[in-house]
Amino acid sequence: MEQIIVIFTIMIDIQHNHHLKELNSFGLDTRAAYYARPADMETLTNLLEHENNRQLPLLVLGEGSNILFRNDFDGLIIQPGMKGVELVEEGEEELVVRVGASENWDDWVRFATEQGWYGLENLSLIPGSVGSSPVQNIGAYGVELKERFDWLEAWDIQLKQLVRLDHTACQFGYRSSIFKGEAKGRYIITYVAFRLSRKPDLKLEYGNVKTELTKANGTTPMDLRNVIIAIRKSKLPDPAQYGNAGSFFKNPMVDRTIFNCIRVEYPKVPFYPRAGNQMKIPAAWLIEKSGWKGKRIGNVGTWPTQPLVIVNYGGATGQEIYDFSEKIMEDVERLFSVTLEREVNVI
Ligand SMILES: Cc1cc2nc3c(=O)[nH]c(=O)nc-3n(C[C@H](O)[C@H](O)[C@H](O)COP(=O)(O)OP(=O)(O)OC[C@H]3O[C@@H](n4cnc5c(N)ncnc54)[C@H](O)[C@@H]3O)c2cc1C
Numbered sequence: 001m002e003q004i005i006v007i008f009t010i011m012i013d014i015q016h017n018h019h020l021k022e023l024n025s026f027g028l029d030t031r032a033a034y035y036a037r038p039a040d041m042e043t044l045t046n047l048l049e050h051e052n053n054r055q056l057p058l059l060v061l062g063e064g065s066n067i068l069f070r071n072d073f074d075g076l077i078i079q080p081g082m083k084g085v086e087l088v089e090e091g092e093e094e095l096v097v098r099v100g101a102s103e104n105w106d107d108w109v110r111f112a113t114e115q116g117w118y119g120l121e122n123l124s125l126i127p128g129s130v131g132s133s134p135v136q137n138i139g140a141y142g143v144e145l146k147e148r149f150d151w152l153e154a155w156d157i158q159l160k161q162l163v164r165l166d167h168t169a170c171q172f173g174y175r176s177s178i179f180k181g182e183a184k185g186r187y188i189i190t191y192v193a194f195r196l197s198r199k200p201d202l203k204l205e206y207g208n209v210k211t212e213l214t215k216a217n218g219t220t221p222m223d224l225r226n227v228i229i230a231i232r233k234s235k236l237p238d239p240a241q242y243g244n245a246g247s248f249f250k251n252p253m254v255d256r257t258i259f260n261c262i263r264v265e266y267p268k269v270p271f272y273p274r275a276g277n278q279m280k281i282p283a284a285w286l287i288e289k290s291g292w293k294g295k296r297i298g299n300v301g302t303w304p305t306q307p308l309v310i311v312n313y314g315g316a317t318g319q320e321i322y323d324f325s326e327k328i329m330e331d332v333e334r335l336f337s338v339t340l341e342r343e344v345n346v347i
Contacts, residue, residue, distance in 0.1 A: 017032075025239035026321065028069050030318060032072070036077075037102075048160075051076055057075030061079045062079070066128065069347050070346060073347060080131050081102045085098075088193065095117060099130045105133055113222050119147070119194075120194070123139070123145065125228065127239065133145050134177055135189070137172040142206030152165050153189070155187065155190060207231075213227045243314075249308060252339065262338075286338060290328065290332050325342065
């Protein structure tokens with residue numbers, strides 16, 4: 001039975017033994033010892049002050065679409081509830097918009113595109129909240145968040161103060177940022193500000209985007225958004241039907257020596273040259289060549305048309321999904337001497 005504890009002196013609603021099934025896209029039936037959803041800064045700071053006394057492990061949760069809970073979480077989950085979209089800077093060509101952490105990412109992209117605030121169309125339909133979008137510098141179809149990011153506001157748990165972090169401070173990289181690296185667990189992002197363009201600037205270079213837009217007779221940013229949505233829907237499983245967290249692994253960078261060895265055996269290996277004599281190889285290709293495409297063990301499997309996605313076919317536990325991912329990593333390492341890194345945050 002879920003129990004609601006209300007601390008009347010500071011009016012914080014903290015729930016005990018909170019179910020997380022609806023709060024993670026794998027649909028895992030786990031629980032958090034404590035859960036709170038502060039909707040403003042005062043409630044958030046009161047909550048943290050109060051929780052300091054209890055010394056509980058802390059986890060910030062967005063919409064749970066990039067998280068794998070291996071077990072119940074024996075601590076406090078804070079799901080920031082800050083809402084709102086506010087125009088904070090207006091220029092002739094560009095504008096800056098500040099958006100609350102708990103706004104749904106795709107609702108925000110749709111709203112921005114409808115307003116004629118452009119630049120986010122290629123990131124349409126990525127599941128999750130605005131607040132977590134900088135955490136892994138979300139990216140899709142040739143665009144990354146960092147290209148439209150301006151600054152963010154966050155509560156610094158270490159310094160116990162509200163801070164504003166700019167582009168440089170966030171240290172964005174491929175599916176990474178300071179929030180996944182050295183500052184993991186230090187900040188609670190409350191608002192994110194985006195620098196958007198009033199002029200359409202369609203990014204069509206990636207994959208079949210241009211072909212699909214032409215086929216649809218599309219010319220506008222909204223047309224591009226619709227095409228991206230259609231492509232995504234055709235390729236990826238819907239988490240509402242099959243629990244998943246999108247790409248489970250990052251595409252690995254390998255040095256040229258290892259790449260050349262792979263190429264001897266597989267002359268058609270796909271690759272993207274990167275700085276420093278590094279090659280990026282699609283993780284999906286490595287997984288497929290290791291025999292894991294469409295493979296299923298019990299209730300866990302890779303998606304038949306996209307082996308980078310690990311799916312909970314129903315009733316799997318977080319540990320089973322984790323073990324499945326370990327087996328894939330072992331085989332890829334053994335066959336190619338390439339270490340896959342999980343994109344998903346394992347808790
Ligand atoms: C079907 C599917 C497709 C996907 N496609 C893509 C894609 O194309 N590109 C891509 O980049 N990602 C993709 N993802 C992954 C996911 O959508 C993104 O990582 C998204 O940003 C996660 O948002 P969330 O709110 O669900 O974050 P959560 O899963 O709740 O959290 C992710 C991480 O961010 C931290 N966090 C969350 N909120 C905050 C906050 N306010 N302050 C500080 N830390 C916070 C959490 O502690 C956790 O470490 C996909 C996922 C699914 C299920």
